[in-house]
Structure formats: structure tokens, C-alpha cells
Amino acid sequence: MAIHDIRRRSGYLFVAVLLAQVVLISAQVSSRSGVPVLESVVFGMFAEVQRGMSAVVSGARRAWGGYVGLRRVHVENETLRQELAAARLLGQEQRALAERSRGLLQLLELRDRSELSTTAAEIIAAGAAPDSRIVTIDKGTRDGLRPDMAVLAPAGVVGRVVVPSARAAMVQLLIERNAAAGALIERSRAQGIVVGGGDDRLRMEYVSEVSDVVAGDVVVTSGIDGIYPKGFVIGRVETVEKSGGAYKRIALKPAVDFASLEAVLVVLTPAPGRAAANGGAR
Numbered sequence: 001m002a003i004h005d006i007r008r009r010s011g012y013l014f015v016a017v018l019l020a021q022v023v024l025i026s027a028q029v030s031s032r033s034g035v036p037v038l039e040s041v042v043f044g045m046f047a048e049v050q051r052g053m054s055a056v057v058s059g060a061r062r063a064w065g066g067y068v069g070l071r072r073v074h075v076e077n078e079t080l081r082q083e084l085a086a087a088r089l090l091g092q093e094q095r096a097l098a099e100r101s102r103g104l105l106q107l108l109e110l111r112d113r114s115e116l117s118t119t120a121a122e123i124i125a126a127g128a129a130p131d132s133r134i135v136t137i138d139k140g141t142r143d144g145l146r147p148d149m150a151v152l153a154p155a156g157v158v159g160r161v162v163v164p165s166a167r168a169a170m171v172q173l174l175i176e177r178n179a180a181a182g183a184l185i186e187r188s189r190a191q192g193i194v195v196g197g198g199d200d201r202l203r204m205e206y207v208s209e210v211s212d213v214v215a216g217d218v219v220v221t222s223g224i225d226g227i228y229p230k231g232f233v234i235g236r237v238e239t240v241e242k243s244g245g246a247y248k249r250i251a252l253k254p255a256v257d258f259a260s261l262e263a264v265l266v267v268l269t270p271a272p273g274r275a276a277a278n279g280g281a282r
Helices: 002-028 037-113 272-281
Strands: 118-126 134-137 150-153 156-164 169-173 180-185 191-196 202-205 218-221 233-242 248-254 263-267
Touching (some): 180 233
Antiparallel strands (some): 118 263, 134 169, 150 156, 156 169, 180 218, 191 202, 202 248, 218 233, 233 248
16 A cells, blocks of 8 residues: 555646756757746637636626616617607697687687677586586686576586575576477477476477478477577477377487586576566566
């Protein structure tokens, strides 16, 4: 065992001496360029190490640059999305203002066309119940409003004032189940009464079975109820059916889109029938 260890140590010593001689010879021997071989070998080894380190640094720099670039693009995209959302919101606001301006202009045109004394009002609330057909407007007794004053829109009849307070008033829409208005067929002058159905539709009742009424006929106020002035559009006939009695069964589509109402005109001038009654009472 000791002889084997001595031989192995002798081998290691021999290899070490041999490498030392090679290094000494390399340090003394020069290459064709005049640089010692040892220096050239060492330089090559360090150059490869530096090359590898440079590649790692460059890759890290490129990766960081790409990350920073992606972050910048993400921020720019988020900014663009916010600007687009703001632009869309502004567009919606402008369209809403344009629609409101158009509605107010139509109210002014209606007021100018009629010879009635009116006041404009805005709808500020609707009934709390899902099937309510009552709205609240921002004018009241301080503005001259009284119960049973007619309420109109550019498209036609809206309803009547039912409960006015000092600065607001409740308006019963014509489509409400208990609402009614004297009416006539504009073309044939057949008369009847329009009543609300409570379902955004109207019915015309008490029209004689022999009266000339067809689908598409325009129905206007007759003025006989003492509330609504004569000649304002109520709606258009949708269907006409024989009820088997003395009267026709007539369904109407309202002229007014009650779901989109924003502003109305309240008629301050009493209807002729009511004015005559008031005069007689005095």
C-alpha cells in the first residue's frame, strides 16, 4: 500500500514538473507576432471570458430595454383608451344637449303656432310605482298652474295637471287608466272619448258603429271636455273592430312618446267650455 502511494505521488510530481516546464518554455518562446506564447494563450482565455460576459450584459440590456419599451407602450395605450372613453362620453353629452335643444325648439315652435297662453316646464320625476302614469313638473301655483290644466308636447297631448303645489305639480298622463279626453276622427269628424289603457296604449270609446273610422286615421281633441283645447293630436288609429253593440272597439297609438318626455307646455288659457262655465258662475 505504501509503495502504491509513493508511485502515485511520483506521478503527480512528474506531471507538475512537466507542466511547469511547458509554462516556462511558453513564456520564453514567442509567436510569429513577437508575443510570448503563454501571454497569447492567457489573453485568449480572458478574451473568451470577456466575450461571454459582454454577451450576457448585452442580452440583459436588450431585455431591459424591451421591458421598458413594453411598459411605455402599455402606458400609452392606457392613455389612449382613457382619451377615447372621454371623447365618447363627450360625444354622448353633446348628443344629449343637441336632443334637448331640439326638444326645446319644438316647444317654442308649438307655443308660437298656438294662440294659447302657455308656460314651459321640465319633468323632474316620475311615479314610484312601475305602472304609474304620473309625472312631476317643475312649475306650480306660483307660475299660474291650476288643477285640470292641459299639458302638451310638440307631438301632441300629454295629460292634465292634477295636484299643483307652489313650485311643482303632478301631471296625469293621458295613458293612465283613469284618464280621458273628448276626441274626434280628424278625417270623418266622428266623435267619441279617448281613455287610457294603463299600458302605453289608448282606446277610443262611444264611437257609433256606423261611423267612418279606418286604421291610420288621426285622432284629435274635440274640446268638449273643457280641459283640452280643440284640434291637438292625440294619436293614430291602429285597429277598428266591431264590438257587437252600438259602438266600435278602436285602439290608438299615442302621438307622444311618453317614455322620452323631458319638457312640456302647460296651457294657462282655460278651454272655451270651462271659460264659459266660469263666466256663468260669476
